[in-house]
Amino acid sequence: MKINWTDNALQDLKEIKAYISRDSDVYATRFIEKLIAGVDPLSTFPEMGREVPEAQNELIRELIYRPYRIIYQIKKNYIDIITVVNSYRDLNNQSLQKWEIG
Numbered sequence: 001m002k003i004n005w006t007d008n009a010l011q012d013l014k015e016i017k018a019y020i021s022r023d024s025d026v027y028a029t030r031f032i033e034k035l036i037a038g039v040d041p042l043s044t045f046p047e048m049g050r051e052v053p054e055a056q057n058e059l060i061r062e063l064i065y066r067p068y069r070i071i072y073q074i075k076k077n078y079i080d081i082i083t084v085v086n087s088y089r090d091l092n093n094q095s096l097q098k099w100e101i102g
Helices: 007-021 025-037
Strands: 002-005 060-065 068-074 078-086
Touching: 002 007, 007 025, 007 078
Parallel strands: 002 078
Antiparallel strands: 060 068, 068 078
């Protein structure tokens, strides 16, 4: 199954990298590379992540990569990585969840 990083998720990665880069460019690059590599198993095991409780949709799942939630949606022939958010963020307080956009 193909993995598609949405524009929104790619923007999230840029912001995370910029934040970590304040302390170390090298660590920021390594962190983002490992985070991206962490989703590779989804191409074979798309349901390996847990369902996102806030979404109430079995096709919207997440992987946790310290301390980020990588939220994705299983489609027929591919997986959309929707967003990457800090796990401390309360997604219930969002007026419009990112999986409802589009």
